[in-house]
Amino acid sequence: MATRLSDVAAQAGVSVKTVSNVINDYPHITAQTRAKVEAAIAALDYRPNVSARSLRKGRSDFIALAIPEMASPYFAELGAAISRAAKRRGITVLIDQTEGEAAAERVVMDGMRGQLIDGIIFSPITTVPSKLTAADTGKPLVLLGERPAGGQFDRVAVDSVQASYDATSHLISIGRRRIAAIGVGGTSTGAVRRKGYRKALKAAGLPHDPALELAGTGYHREDGAASMRELLALPEPPDAVFCFNDLLALGALRTLADAGLRVPNDVAVVGFDDIEDGRYHSPTLTSISPDKEWLADNAVALLLERIAGHGDTTHRDLTVPYILQIRESTAG
Amino acid sequence: MATRLSDVAAQAGVSVKTVSNVINDYPHITAQTRAKVEAAIAALDYRPNVSARSLRKGRSDFIALAIPEMASPYFAELGAAISRAAKRRGITVLIDQTEGEAAAERVVMDGMRGQLIDGIIFSPITTVPSKLTAADTGKPLVLLGERPAGGQFDRVAVDSVQASYDATSHLISIGRRRIAAIGVGGTSTGAVRRKGYRKALKAAGLPHDPALELAGTGYHREDGAASMRELLALPEPPDAVFCFNDLLALGALRTLADAGLRVPNDVAVVGFDDIEDGRYHSPTLTSISPDKEWLADNAVALLLERIAGHGDTTHRDLTVPYILQIRESTAG
DNA sequence: ACAACCACGTTAAACGTTGTAAACGACTCT
């Protein structure tokens, strides 16, 4: 049924090897032969068999992207960007939903998809299990987001401390004095962003009130909404909130709307990620906006470089550029 | 480096084929041998090689999901659901971003990923190119959404006419008389949903004003926002809008907020898809809510059945259950 | 005329897995 190399060879009147050479861009081929072969390929609508090729070469030109959940807008946007970046380089991305905490285990247990994939881009939202350190999967890995303790992997991420510092400082600059933080979980992300948040408060000489640091159980809208409800129940509610991602912020905005509070007049809100929802929400959401295209492109490039294996063992650490997008939720 | 079948066989003291038999649940194996083999597999941490397996079997247990763009919330949610449904059955989903109109061409050109995938779930948002009809890729295909002219494929979709009828009728039932529609493109989706919209108007004895049917260029927030601006510029603006998907509706809500109009008091809005954003937006969005889990599960099941190939050639057409979720955007 | 290329061909051997068919015992049945 499926046409194979030998069919093409027969049609073009050349050897199998020559066809293979044409396909693999072997340098020494006459323009004439190449044309003949290409004509035959077109005529027979030949497609190389990926399985056979990857079995023989040991490379598949597939990489995996492991994310907690693709229905989450940030990860959806990230996945889309990474898919495009990979396609540009002729490689295909397999998306893996790790669904929460057991992420690394699952990746490892999946056995790297039966040795099909050449490498993996791993984007944890919660903790990076320390097991990852030990479990050397043998395949190149690029980490997205906060570095796990004693990072020994290639990594691409925003400077979360600085970005959080900027976000908080922005709230201070518009006159807020009682600034809450939502999302200070036990996760690396939560810890790092809290660091920048506290730093900004300190730099401005503002007191640090532990009651204003909300942990919550996750990073979804409902968690943000719940945390905001807690904050409003406080004897002295905040006049601004820095949410550690946009989903939390959107949830918080929902609670504020339900409570009849005006944003930003009563409470100003800043998010992190700059997902598209935030740009259309009422009010539009001020947010830390990482350059996702840059992130995707460099993550893929880095991984491919590692797969090609130019021997150097030092791991690299790329910092994603970002800007603070100021919108209605902080600008009256 | 990677342990293979023969390594396991050596370790267990049996033949390669026996190990293969154990892995593939071949019925006639002594408990004793099975135990030996399983011990060896565990000891060596053996993982079957997908490439070799699929080369030999002609099946890979991979299916493709072709969607316009995964960053679009509806498709992200759909992709997540389909991924889960597939994983439950031990198969892996490859997501393909077709990015708009050239969808089918690309799928075909991709050559079904070099014969790796076993079948494809195809979810067009714009037109289903008629080429699809001709281009028999040889692989099973399940279509999501509106049926193309002369549908001859398996298909899973909501009854869009009925759903649109329900949505429009709901607006009528809350007293609206001048109801606009956004998203009446030349696409199958647009055409079908317009049909239900017009039918509802007619059933209620309302006049049908062509100026209230907005086509727009796409199905994103910005298109909804632009269309809404057009509607507001009308000499006699509408008192309700039925948007053919939630993204359009969210864009429309944005424009209404900018214009200082109250929803639903001044203008009521209904969407289609029930994406999570709509549930947290201010106001929350009334929407047609298809059962995405049902959709995903049945689409995957149908495709797998087709792959297994129980010879019957009649194509099947499954109707996804839905409800109308009434929220703030229509309920004062 | 000799070497040094060049453009291809030929053949064989992998890559790791599974289907086919046959071999092997250990039974049971005449």
Next chain:
DNA sequence: AGAGTCGTTTACAACGTTTAACGTGGTTGT
């Protein structure tokens, strides 16, 4: 006791591709 049967295991040949080693004429340059 020999033939048939059954349950379990194995040897061998594929699947479609690439790599390697070697061969063969043909072209070019000295």
